[in-house]
Amino acid sequence: MLPFQDRPIKQKLAFITLVTTGIALLLAGVGNLLVDSILFRSNLRRDLTVLARVIADNSTAALAFNDQATASQTLGALKERSHIAGACIYRNSGQSPKLFTEYTPAAGFHCPQLQATGTIPATRRNLSLAEPIVLDGRTIGTLVLFYDLGELNQRITLYGTLILGVFVAALFLALLLSNRLRQAIATPVARLVRATTAVSETGDYSVRAEKLSGDELGVLVDRFNEMLARTQEAFHQVEKERARFQFMAESMPQKIFTATANGEVDYFNRQWVEFTGLTFDEIKGSGWARFLHPDDLEEAVRAWKDSLRTGEPFHCQQRFRRADGKYYWHLTRALAMRDASGNITMWIGSNTDIHDQKEKEEELRRANEDLQQFAYSASHDLQEPIRNVAIYSEIVARNYHELLDDEGRQFLGFLKEGGHRLAALVNDLLAYTRASMAELSDQQVDASEALQTSLTTLADVIRDTGALVTADDLPRVHMGSVHLQQIFQNLIGNALKYRSEEPPRIHVCAGRTGRMWRFSVRDNGIGIDPEYKEKIFGVFKRLSHDRNNSGTGIGLAICQRIVERYGGRIWVESQLGKGATFLFTVPQPGESSRSALQPSDS
Amino acid sequence: MPRVAPKQRLASRALVYIELFAGLLFAPLCSGADVSLEYSVKAAFLLNFTKFIEWPATAFANQQAPFEICILGKDPFGGVIDQIVLGEMAGNRALIVRRLGEASVPQTCELLYVGPELKDTAQTLSELPPGILTVGEGNRFLRAGGMIAFVIDDRRVRFDISQGAAEKAGLKLSAKLLTVARLVSR
Known part of the structure; x- marks a missing residue:
């Protein structure tokens, strides 16, 4: 049995119909029966009381004059009244009333002994009603009528049977009717169920449920159909998007792949299949390891795992083997696609053939x-002949x-001067090439010490120009001591060289910006036109051709070389006539090279 | 509900007399065997007659006048009737028993019992003023002009009624009384 x-x-x-109909009928029937039975009883009692009074009154003389015959005759009148089980007249005598005369139409009925109190023991079968017989204000006897309740029981039985009959007939009719009426509800529901089953089993969203009524079920069908239409539309859209993506992916010259959130490759475009000469089934999942260069494998696996764990973009250069067995350099990038709640749903990656570029870079x-x-x-080799020219001149x-x-x-003076200039030029050129080739130092240097050394070197010029050089507390930075000295020497030298009419004021300070130390060297010199702020870092770029501002024009180029080799940046902030501030950044020790490549903007 | 209330002492005494009927019912009544029992019943009947008969107001001297039961001739009831009547009322009037003997019937009587041995019954009855119920013994009494006559029927005390005589005297007999009478003549 189903619940x-x-x-x-x-x-x-059907059940609801039957139960409600049944209960309503039953209640109505029982109520009817109860009311009828109560009314019948009270009516009966009233009728019998009247009857008893009349008979009692008519029996006074008979009782007074001891005329049993007449009393019997009086009682005999009761035969006209049906269902009288018996009538008894008791005469008051002594302690207990004594039966005077009786009328017993019902077989087996006998007048019971009347109690001294004048009451009758109650019986289930009979309703008894006692009426005093009064003569001149004295009760000389009692009339007791016994009414056969069989009539009432008969009535109840008859009513009950009738109600039961009506009940059964009504239930049967209700069942018949509801059988037809419930189709109005059950059929649309069944159709709807059939439609949903069809959609869910076949996945065919073009199925529509048939609308049979305009009620809530009809509305339900309409909404269901609308939902189907929207689903179908969405399905088409997805299908279209998928086709578009596939077309895009297949038509790109690049190699494209997608991977699941846990890194299993689930799509390679045509370019991949053609490049490797393998089928998709052979390279899907982690099959890419089969055509990756063995030397790149370890790094690739590590980086891929890192990206999968952190969700950071994957970025790697690696060699893949072509169908002919030759390896080609590729730049592989992959980005995680996330859903609304930020969980990675898939990875989309591209592999760009950078083999030619890589080879040209190598050549370069x-x-x-x-x-x-x-x-x-x-x-180096030029130094000696130049020195000879200078010495001998x-x-x-x-x-x-x-x-x-x-x-x-x-x-001879021109010759001497030219020799000195040539020597300085060669010196600076040598310094520049040294800066380009020098090994990067792993050690830290105290920037204050480096500055002090530079100032010692420049002591003569500082004294001559009457300059004032001040500095804040400077940090220890990750840089070769010689290199930092070189930078300070060039920047402060420039500041002294490109002075204004006032005595030079130079201030050096440093501060943190993000993952970098940022140094600044501020002066009150002639300043730089913003137009030239890029150019000044080029080799042999000098803005002033004033003979006083003698120099080779290599100093800033050397600074830039050094700063960039350490992963920093150098630039100038200035306006003509308002002094200049040279700034450069030095990455913090231990910072990753990638972040060091990007100077902070703040 | 019928109830024998203790306050109704009179009623309880009435029961005593009605009890006598039971003796009549079950003990065969032999003429002369126990005269006092027969007359006890008749005495009770005399009292009961007052309940079923209506006397005209003119039968009484005034409002307070008692209801007199007069016994003409030899008194067959002895003291029984006095006991029965004691404390009884006829309507609002007290009941008294007067034994007339052979004397003439006074105007104040309302119920006249005529003894069986009396001579010239018809003569006596004819001279009576209206408003007096006459009760006697046997069929001859009615023929002599009496109104109610005791008879022994099937060993039981019963009575016949001459309705005409009663009405002529201005008495109204209750229909109930007529139904229990053995015979009713006009």
Whole structure:
């Protein structure tokens, strides 16, 4: 037996109809019966009382004159009244009333002994009613009527039978009617169920439920159909999006893949299949390891696991084997796609063939290396002849001074000056190439010490110009001591060199910005036109051609080289005539190189 | 509900006399065997007659006048009737018993019992003023002009009524009384 709640609606409706009809009928019937029975009883009692009074009154003389015959005759009148079980007249005598005469139409009825109190023992079968017989204000006897309740019971039985009959007939009719009426509810529901089952089993969203009524069920059908239509629309949309993505992915020159949240590759585009010459089934999941260069495998697996764990973008250069067995460099990127609550749903990745670029970079790097080597060697080798020119022109100027005429001495001066300038130039060039090739130091340097060393070197110039150089407390930074000295020396040297009319005021300070230390060297010099703030860091770029501002124009280039090699940045903030502030950043020790590549904007 | 209330002492005494009827019912009544029992019944009947008969107001001297039961001739009741009547009322009037003997019937009588041995019954009855109920013995009494005559029927005391005589005297007999009478003549 199914529990009621699991039974079909059809059965429920039938059950509800039967129960409500049944209860209503039963209540009505029982109520009717009760009311009838109560009314009947009270009516009966009233009728019998009247009857008893009349008879009692008519019996006074008979009782007074001891005329049993007449009394019997009087009682005999009761035969006209049906269901009288008996009538007894008791005469009051002595302690207990004595039966005077009786009328017993019912078989087996005998007048009972009347109690001294004048009451009758009650019986279930009979209703008894006692009426005093009064003569001149004295009770000389008692009339007791016994009414056969069989009539009432008969009535109840008859009524009960009738009600039962009506009950059964009504239930039968209700069942018949409800059988037809419940179709109005059960059929639309059944259709709806059929439609939902069809949709859920076939996944065909073009199915529509048939609307049979305009009631709530009809509304339900309409809404269901609307829902289906929307689902169908959404399904088409998804299908379209999928097709679009697939077309895009397949038509791209790049290799595209997607992976599940836990890193299993579930899609490779056509370019991948063509490149590897393997089927998708062979390379799906973690199959990419099969065509990755063995030297790149460990790093790739580590980086991929890192990304899967953290959700950070995956970024890696690696070699993949082509169908012909040759390896090609690729740049692999993958980004996590997240849902509304931020959980990773999938990864989308691309692999760009950077093989040519990689090879050209390599060539360029070698060429650059060669060039630097050449410049270093050249400037190194140039030093000696230049020094010779300077020395010998000095000697000539000193020892053969008299042998030369004024013109000769002037020319010799030009020669001497040119030799000095050439020597300085070669020196700076050498310093620049050194800065480019120098090994990066792992050690930390106290920036204050480095500054002090630089100031010692520049002591003469500072004294000559009457400059005032001040500095805050400077931190320890991750940089070679010589390199930091070189930077300070160049920046402060420039500040002294490009002074205004006032004595130079130079201030050095440092502060944290994000993951970097930021140093600034502020002066009150002539300033720089913002137009040139990029150019000044180029080799041989000098803005002033004033002879007073002598210099090779390599100093800032050297600074930039050093700062960039340590992963920092150097720039200038200035306006013409308002002094200049040179700033450079130095990454904090222990910071990852990636974040160090991006100077903070704050 | 019928109830024998203690306050109704009179009623309880009435029961004593009605009890006598029971003796009549079950003990065969032999003429002369126990005269006092028969007359006890008749005495009770005399009292009961007053309940079923209406006397005209003119039968009484005034409002307070008692109801007189007069016994003419030899008194067959002895003291029984006095006991029965004691404390009884007829309507609002007290009941008294007067034994007339052979004397003439006074105007104040309302019920006249005529003894069986009296001579010239018819003569006596004819001279009576209206408003007097006459009760006697046997069928001859009615023929002599009496109103109610005791008879022994099937060993029981019963009575016949001459309705005409009673009405002529201005008495109204209750229909109930007529139903229990053995015979009723006009």
